[in-house]
Amino acid sequence: MHQKLLFSLLLCATIFVYTNAGTSLLLKDPIPAISLEHIDPTLPPVVLAGETPRCSVLVLQQDFADTFGSPPAASNYTLPAECPFPWTRVILELSVFATDLQHDRVAAIWVGGAEVLRTATPRPMAPGAFWRVQKDVTRYSALFHSLSNGGSGVISMMLENSNVALPGVYSANVSLHFYRGSTHSVQSQPLLAYTSHPTIKGLYREPADLILPVSNPDGYYESGFWFRIDNDSAPGSKSITIPPNTYRAVLEIFVSYHGDDELWYTNPLRSSYLQQSPAVSFSTPRANGAFRQVYATLDGRFLGGHVPYAVIYPGAINPYFWSPVAAIGAFDMPSYDLDLTPFLGLMLDGAPHNIGLSVRDAQSFWLLTANLHLWTDPWSDHVHAGLLEYFAPAIKMNRNAEWRDRDGQSEIDAEGLVRFTGWVSSSKGNLTTQVRQKIKFKSQVEVQNRGTLTQIEVQNKERMMVAIQQGHQVLRRVQMLAEAPLQLQTSAAAAAGGTAEFRKARLYHQLVEAMSISEGQVVETSTLTDRQDAEGTELVRGGAGHGGGEEMVVWGSGSTRSAYRYKDGSRCYLRTMNAAGGVVVMDTKTASCAAVAEA
Ligand SMILES: *[C@@H]1O[C@H](CO)[C@@H](O)[C@H](O)[C@H]1NC(C)=O
Ligand SMILES: *[C@@H]1O[C@H](CO)[C@@H](O)[C@H](O)[C@H]1NC(C)=O
Ligand SMILES: *[C@@H]1O[C@H](CO)[C@@H](O)[C@H](O)[C@H]1NC(C)=O
């Protein structure tokens, strides 16, 4: 994903270790061995500690060597008869081993063309690096259910790797674990709350009955199921026909960003961009500022969107920050839900409709797919629905930029509010669903000292509300607040007689999600705070300013503090992890609510 070549960390004779107080120590030999296991320090994904799955199936085993431009790896699989539907949980496990040094890569796993995981590989800094991603995929039960009566399905995985510059081969195993019987959280918790992962924003207790992929139908043979989005005017789209007895619909969008938009959240807004016409300005990469909105359309009509969470890739900013600790969301990249229930009246006519996916202000390129989760009414052949309110004014944008040569500053402020209301009349009655979303976004970029000092600040806030009403009575209301601040300071200085550059970076980013679900008199709440603070240095040779060619990191060091706090009505969890110089120097976990409250 990144244009830098990484030299072995073992080449360096000294390593800086940042202590908690932020001071640095200089360690003399011996050099500590770097951790081979890469870790995402979040909640244990399976809240089923101590429970064993009813069955586990290894569904795909593949070595990804020179796979650039190849179709995804695919395998047919059959679910074991001793593991019949329904399941209380289904867990996907991706286990990867890297034979040698390699760049970080993006990867995805699809079941029958519907995406179930978007992930970034860490950047292996030594042969033998390995990691494991576990994801609760109960939400996709319908995909597995369709195979459960002796049927078989195709699971595919794409990981475009290259051995031109680096020898590393990624060996991957994909397994599914099926759980049956009671699990302590099933009764008391909404099945699909984001408890196991910060960003699964599923709002419903029951998984969908049917999942239709909104992805590239030629995915098995060509360059994967994802749609490549180069700009706002070329959306990915697919024609979809939904069953006439659908009473609820949620579109889940997966994204990752590459090329000119790999670091979109740091992009400055250049004055030249403001002065040019939109057609011209797209030809000026990385100049249109840091606002992006992932959105969907139905037959061309806007259905809502989200400002994505800025997942930092393992090669980004300073690769030593992310070894061996993954950045927030890097192993299991967030997907974005849009509740389309208010729009069912436009889709229930039995005719095909076009669902479009795009990214506002995108530069080349983004990879998008979506899953349309549908709930059907077994007691009705046809349900009826209508749109009552469609309120989607343009986002209020304020853009300012002042630049003189390489120095200057820019600012983007964005505020938006949408409201969609629709009724659906099924065997459950005539229910009204209202969706309300408010977004507030701010990006500030300041560059000083002839381009050598950069200060970046991003604020990204969203409030979502989905309420289901019967007449004037609210049956169920889900409210969510998400906040994602990011601060980054970088500096660069010439080194080694001008043949190299010494870079320093300091980063803070966070994801806060507070959720409340009320049903009658019962209110359930949960909060999650995931925070990382990192600082480090790099000595880089080559690159544009130093004779061209690929940049080479000659030497580097970084330290990262991670703190993951989760709390709901019955459970608490706190995990703090400090890593420095490629090793974990502290790792604590506790389920004590007192500790969570204090942290
Ligand atoms: C899966 O099975 C189908 C039909 O039996 C076959 O055509 C296809 O080649 C198989 N795919 C893989 C990846 O084994
Ligand atoms: C994949 O599974 C095989 C067989 O169980 C095992 O030998 C191998 O070590 C596994 N690889 C990874 C990366 O987990
Ligand atoms: C947008 O992307 C499409 C597809 O890659 C391309 O054909 C088109 O020229 C692009 N438009 C602009 C304005 O850059």
Ligand SMILES: *[C@@H]1O[C@H](CO)[C@@H](O)[C@H](O)[C@H]1NC(C)=O
């Ligand atoms: C359902 O309720 C809405 C208003 O809340 C009304 O406009 C619609 O006609 C009702 N539909 C049916 C089938 O009763």
